Amino acid sequence: MNQNHEQKKKKIKRIGKILLIVGGILSIVGIGSFFMAFAGGGFPSLFFLAFIGFPMVGFGGMLTSVGYKREIGKYMKDESMPIIKEAYDDLHPEIKDMVSLIKGEDSDIECTYCGTKNDYNARYCKSCGREIKDIRCPHCGSLIDVDSNYCSSCGKEIR
DSSP states (O other), X not given: OOHHHHHHHHHXXXXXXXXXXXXXXXXXXXHHHHHHHHHHOSOOTTTHHHHHHHHHHHHHHHHHHHHTHHHHHHHHXXXXXXXXXXXXXXXXXXXXXXXXXXXXXXXXXXXXXXXXXXXXXXXXOTXXXXXXXEEEOTTTOOEEETTOSBOTTTOXXXX
């Protein structure tokens, strides 16, 4: 990264922290003056400091968060990516099956006798003429009944 950029970033962090501290002190003094006036019955002479301190705290917090944006972003990425990867790993097989079904790639039935691919609804093989009774599960490869909606071995949906 550019050295000039890093210097600007350090300056923004420093100014932000200073504004946070000074603004916090001014706010505390101003609010303290307000409540002390209730106790003594006088006029809150330093209450105006709260009107200076609160915006300083807000602006200081904004500058500090801008200065640490890269660090905050990296932390958020490191916390989020394992969860996103786990969700991807869980959903990937189902998404892949759905895409192949939409594309029509896995909608053919393979004849268990001669290996010829037949139409999805075929009851007889177009090559050898035998009745198609069993198909192979696209997930685990087990032989299952052609009318099955779920594999009896792995339990996944066939169609």
